[in-house]
Amino acid sequence: MTTSPPDDPAGVGEQEPTTDTTAELAARAAESAGAESWSADFGSAKIKVSPSSWVEAVRSVRDELGLPFFSFLSAIDWSNEVAVGEPLEETVEERYEVLVRLSSDRTSDGVTVSTNIPKDDARLPTLVDVFGGANWHEREAAEMFGIEFVGHPNLTKLYLTDEFEGYPLRKTFPLLSREIKPWPGMVDVEDMPSTENAEGAAAASVAPPGDVQEQAMPQGDTTKGDEDGVEGADA
Amino acid sequence: MSQTIDPMAAAHMSEVAVSVELQTPGMTLNIGPQHPSTHGVLRLVADLDGERIVNVEPVIGYMHRGYEKLSEVRTYPQITALVNRIDWVSGFANEIPLMVAVERLMEIEVPERAQAIRLILTELARISNHLVFLSSYPLELGAATPLMHALREREHVLELIEGVTGGRFHPNFNRIGGVKPAAGGGSTQKKVAQDLPKGFLAETRAAMDKVVAVCDDMDTLVSGNEIFRARTVGVAIVPADKALAYGVSGPNLRASGVAFDLRKHEDYLPYDQYEFDVVTGENGDCFDRYLVRVEEIRQAARIVMQAIEGIPTGPLQAKVPRVIKVPRGETYVRAENPKGEMGYYLVSDGGRIPYRLKIRSASYSNLSILPWALKGLIIPDIIALLGSLDFVLGDVDR
Numbered sequence: 023m024t025t026s027p028p029d030d031p032a033g034v035g036e037q038e039p040t041t042d043t044t045a046e047l048a049a050r051a052a053e054s055a056g057a058e059s060w061s062a063d064f065g066s067a068k069i070k071v072s073p074s075s076w077v078e079a080v081r082s083v084r085d086e087l088g089l090p091f092f093s094f095l096s097a098i099d100w101s102n103e104v105a106v107g108e109p110l111e112e113t114v115e116e117r118y119e120v121l122v123r124l125s126s127d128r129t130s131d132g133v134t135v136s137t138n139i140p141k142d143d144a145r146l147p148t149l150v151d152v153f154g155g156a157n158w159h160e161r162e163a164a165e166m167f168g169i170e171f172v173g174h175p176n177l178t179k180l181y182l183t184d185e186f187e188g189y190p191l192r193k194t195f196p197l198l199s200r201e202i203k204p205w206p207g208m209v210d211v212e213d214m215p216s217t218e219n220a221e222g223a224a225a226a227s228v229a230p231p232g233d234v235q236e237q238a239m240p241q242g243d244t245t246k247g248d249e250d251g252v253e254g255a256d257a
Numbered sequence: 258m259s260q261t262i263d264p265m266a267a268a269h270m271s272e273v274a275v276s277v278e279l280q281t282p283g284m285t286l287n288i289g290p291q292h293p294s295t296h297g298v299l300r301l302v303a304d305l306d307g308e309r310i311v312n313v314e315p316v317i318g319y320m321h322r323g324y325e326k327l328s329e330v331r332t333y334p335q336i337t338a339l340v341n342r343i344d345w346v347s348g349f350a351n352e353i354p355l356m357v358a359v360e361r362l363m364e365i366e367v368p369e370r371a372q373a374i375r376l377i378l379t380e381l382a383r384i385s386n387h388l389v390f391l392s393s394y395p396l397e398l399g400a401a402t403p404l405m406h407a408l409r410e411r412e413h414v415l416e417l418i419e420g421v422t423g424g425r426f427h428p429n430f431n432r433i434g435g436v437k438p439a440a441g442g443g444s445t446q447k448k449v450a451q452d453l454p455k456g457f458l459a460e461t462r463a464a465m466d467k468v469v470a471v472c473d474d475m476d477t478l479v480s481g482n483e484i485f486r487a488r489t490v491g492v493a494i495v496p497a498d499k500a501l502a503y504g505v506s507g508p509n510l511r512a513s514g515v516a517f518d519l520r521k522h523e524d525y526l527p528y529d530q531y532e533f534d535v536v537t538g539e540n541g542d543c544f545d546r547y548l549v550r551v552e553e554i555r556q557a558a559r560i561v562m563q564a565i566e567g568i569p570t571g572p573l574q575a576k577v578p579r580v581i582k583v584p585r586g587e588t589y590v591r592a593e594n595p596k597g598e599m600g601y602y603l604v605s606d607g608g609r610i611p612y613r614l615k616i617r618s619a620s621y622s623n624l625s626i627l628p629w630a631l632k633g634l635i636i637p638d639i640i641a642l643l644g645s646l647d648f649v650l651g652d653v654d655r
Contacts, residue, residue: 181318
C-alpha cells in the first residue's frame with residue numbers, strides 16, 4: 023500500500039506551470055534524441071526525428087528521460103485527397119507520420135516521438151527490440167496504413183483477415199457502407215445551417231451541447247433518444 | 258520432442274521402468290474463439306509440449322469495428338456514443354479522456370459540479386468493472402458462489418449510474434463542456450441545477466456500504482481459499498520492467514509493484530481534492546492482480562463518498578458554441594480507466610470532425626503480454642492469467 027508521490031502536478035497550477043514543464047520536457051527530449059524540432063502545444067510534448075535515427079531516438083528518450091512505459095504506436099496519413107471525412111484546409115506534404123508515445127512510471131511526463139516517412143517508400147525499422155509491446159502496435163499500423171516495419175518478427179495481419187485487401191485507415195480508403203448508403207447522421211456533418219440561425223430540425227438532431235438543450239428536450243427526453251435515432255434510421 | 262517421464266508417474270506404471278524416454282510429439286491446441294474464459298471472442302493457438310506451453314499466439318480481431326475510421330466521419334458529439342462501446346463494462350469511463358481532449362483543444366473550462374459528477378460516475382464505473390472481475394475470476398477458477406455476491410452488489414451500483422444517466426452500460430452522458438442534465442431534469446437552468454436524482458446521497462451511501470461489505474466477503478470467501486491460492490499465487494508473474502515495456506497499465510501494472518496511477522498524476526479530473534491510496538502488489542502474480550482490484554474497490558468507494566458529500570453547486574455546462582468546431586492542433590489525453598490507461602490522440606484540422614483519432618485502449622496492450630507471460634506455464638495457467646488480466650474484447654479490438 024503506497025500513497026501518491028510528493029511531486030503531484032495535478033492542481034499545483036492551472037495553465038502556466040504545466041505548459042512550462044511540458045515545453046522543458048519536450049526540449050530535453052529533443053536534445054537527447056537529436057530531434058529536428060519539438061512542440062509542447064495543448065499539454066502534449068512532441069518531438070520530430072528523422073526516420074534514419076528512429077530506433078536510436080526512441081531508445082535514448084526512453085533511457086535518458088526515464089520514460090520506460092510504452093503507451094502506443096500509431097500513424098497519421100497526411101493526405102490532400104480524402105475519401106472519407108473532411109479534407110485538410112491547407113495543402114500538406116503527402117506523408118505518413120508515425121508516432122510513438124512514451125511515458126514515465128513515476129511522474130506525469132510523457133513524450134510523443136514522431137517521424138515522417140514518404141508514401142512511396144513507407145518503411146521504418148522496427149521498435150520490437152526497444153519495446154516488446156511494439157510488436158502488436160506495429161502489426162496494426164502495418165495492416166491499417168501499409169507501412170512496413172523492417173525487422174519485425176511477425177508482420178502479419180492482426181485484426182483483418184488474411185484475404186483483406188487495402189489499408190483501411192488510409193485517407194484514400196473509402197468507407198464502403200457509406201458509399202452504398204449515405205449515413206443518416208451525415209446531415210450533422212455536412213448540411214449544417216449557419217451557427218446564427220440554426221433553428222428547428224437540424225439543431226434538434228445534433229447531440230445537444232449547451233444552449234441547444236432547451237430545443238432538443240421536447241424532441242426526445244429519454245436519454246437513449248439520440249442513440250436510438252441513429253440505429254433506427256440505419257435499419 | 259522428447260521428455261523424461263516423471264519418476265512418480267513412472268513408478269506408478271511400472272516398478273521397474275524408472276528412466277523411460279517417451280516421445281511426446283508437439284501438439285497445437287486451439288482455444289476459443291467461443292470460450293467462457295476469453296471474455297468475448299478471443300482465440301488462442303497454443304503450441305504444447307505435453308502440458309507445457311511452448312508458445313501461444315492470440316488471434317484477435319473478431320470484435321474489430323473500426324472505430325478509428327468511423328470517428329473520421331462523425332462530429333465530436335456523435336463520437337461519444339461510439340466510445341461507450343469500446344470497454345462496455347465501464348462505458349462511462351471511456352468518454353472522459355475524449356471529452357477532455359476536445360475541451361483542451363477548444364480551451365473550455367468545465368464547471369466544477371460537472372467535473373465532480375464525472376468523477377463520481379467514473380469511480381462508480383470502476384467499482385462496477387471490478388465487481389464483474391470479482392464475479393468472473395473465481396468462477397473461471399471453479400468457485401461459483403462469489404459471483405452471486407459480487408453481481409448482486411454491482412446491481413446497486415448500476416442502478417446509481419442509471420439513476421443519473423438513464424443508461425446502465427452506455428450512459429452517453431458527457432457533453433463537450435460538461436454533462437447532460439440528468440434524466441428527469443428540466444429545461445431551465447434552475448431546474449437543471451437539481452441534476453442528481455432525489456435521494457442520490459443516501460442511496461449511494463447505502464450502495465457503498467454494501468460494496469465495501471462484499472469486498473470483506475471476498476476476503477473471507479476467496480482470498481484465503483486454498484484452491485484459489487494454489488491456482489494463482491506465484492502463477493504467471495509479470496515483472497515490472499516487462500509490464501512497462503509492453504504497455505501493461507492500470508491494476509495489472511500496479512500488481513507488479515509499480516505505484517503508478519494516472520489519477521494521481523494527470524489533471525483530467527480533480528482527483529487531487531480527495532484522499533485515496535494507490536494500491537500496489539508485490540509479486541506481480543495472478544493473486545496480486547486479484548488482490549489489487551479488491552482493494553481498489555474500497556478506495557473507489559472512499560473517493561465516491563468524499564466527492565458526493567463535498568459536491569460543489571453550479572452549472573453543468575460551460576458555454577460552448579452550438580456547432581462544435583475544434584481548433585487546429587493535436588493532443589494526447591489519457592485517463593486511469595478501470596482497466597488501465599485509456600487515451601485519445603486527437604488530431605484536428607479546425608473542423609467539426611476529427612482528422613485522426615487514435616484510440617489507445619488498455620486491454621489491447623494488457624493482452625499483448627500474453628505470449629511472453631505464458632511461455633513455459635501449463636494449460637490451466639492460461640485461464641488463470643487470462644482472467645487476472647481483466648480484459649474485454651471490445652477494448653482489445655475497438
